[in-house]
Amino acid sequence: MSYRAEEAGYRIEKIHAREILDSRGNPTVEVDVFTPKGFGRASVPSGASTGTNEAIEMRDKEDERYNGKGVLDAVDNVNTTIAGELTGYDVRSQREIDGLMIALDGTDNKITFGANAILGVSMAVANAAADSLNMPLYRYLGGSNSFALPVPTMNVLNGGKHAGNGLAIQEFMIQPKGTDTYSNALQMGSETYSALGKVLEDKYGASATNVGYEGGYAPPIDQTVDALDALVSGIEEAGYTESEVTIGMDAAASEFFDGDNYNIDGTTMTGAELTDFYVDLIDTYPIVMIEDPFHEEAFEDFANLTNEAWETIIVGDDLFVTNVARLAKGIEMEAANALLLKVNQIGTLSEAFDAASMAFRSGYNVVVSHRSAETEDAMIADISVAIGADLIKTGAPARGERTAKYNQLLRIEENLGDAARYVQL
Ligand SMILES: C=C(OP(=O)(O)O)C(=O)O
Ligand SMILES: [Mg+2]
Secondary structure, rough: OOHHHHOOOOOEEEEEEEEOOOOOOOEEEEEEEEEEOEEEEEOOOEEEOOOOOOOOOOOOOOOHHHHOOOOOHHHHHHHHHHHHOOOOOOOHHHHHHHHHHHHOOOOOOOOOOOOHHHHHHHHHHHHHHHHHHHOOOOHHHHHHHHEOOOOEOEEEEEHHHHOOOOOOOOEEEEEOOOOOEEEEEHHHHHHHHHHHHHHHHHOHHHHHHHEEOOEEEEOOOOOOOHHHHHHHHHHHHOOOOOOOEEEEEEHHHHHHHOOOOOOEEEEEOOHHHHHHHHHHHHHHOEEEEEEEOOOOHHHHHHHHHHHHOOOEEEEEOOOOOOOOHHHHHHHHHHHOOOEEHHHHHHHOOHHHHHHHHHHHOOOOOEEOOOEEEEEOOHHHHHHHHHOOOOOOEEOOOOOOOHHHHHHHHHHHHHHHHHHHHEOOO
């Protein structure tokens, strides 16, 4: 085969989008990309506790930011304008393709096409490139130096906007650490999840094991310490020590901030009082990570807590929204020491990778994350290995849309064989 004919095998022949359902039962975008040599498919997740500064999806929601546009408008934008522009491009030119879509959209928040239209194409292009090259996605995205499996931070107990109970804090997570392999860590996490279910059922009755959006239990409790006590008991019941399985929280604090104060555990706290509250919790419980401890513009409070609890992983989610401009401000102010990386907050793979690079260059950890509404798409597992993330957050080790990611990491571990390493936090 001539060189030109070989190259032609990587040209995008066809892009097709459709509407499918996500795990909340709402419509979302799925995109297929075809080349002569391969095929890629991807679908787009969606948040419930979304940051104000996220790129804008077209999501059939009653929200003025969506301009009355829905998923079918995003689908149409892919099938007409975007498909028309990208057909014939080399599918391996991820950065060029992402840059072209950003330029054609022409807005900071991707409202012309919809961030969900652009992201669906960006992700499907990467999958099609990997398939055309006959490579696993993690290796295509990360190269030969991608060999580290991230620590799963598993959301096993839900509150906030993700559950119907009275807990202000949105997510209580566990990190299985006392082991050398990812597969063993996954087993430790699922054993702890099961043991926690038993603890909650014994204490609060059978309905306490009903679950929230991400598969974590949603018991009828409203005090942060009750959730943490249950986690500690679950870890013990599963036969692990507090250094083998540790605890993290995503406060998602914008959701309980009223513009002046934080309404949590039946009381009202200032940013300074909430800082003391977290520091006490860190002293009392085996907490290694806190995400969004304050509202999304509270850079100063983030910096204070990071300074006081410098050994704790302080993660910016709504604070940074996977956006290099906001991350740069955080780095400058020493607000947080980790980036939560959600590809749909920014809308292209290339921009998400830029945020990860900036974080690593500045000594920040990176936590790759799902959204509360997911699909069976497992790409974030490959992304986490490709960039060498420290942690991956993708819900409870239960429910198909969450286990899709944890199970993909098992396949990657198997594919790496002896080269696989489990991140030691
Ligand atoms: C996953 C999260 O929730 P959502 O997708 O609802 O923003 C989060 O806040 O980290
Ligand atoms: Mg969060």
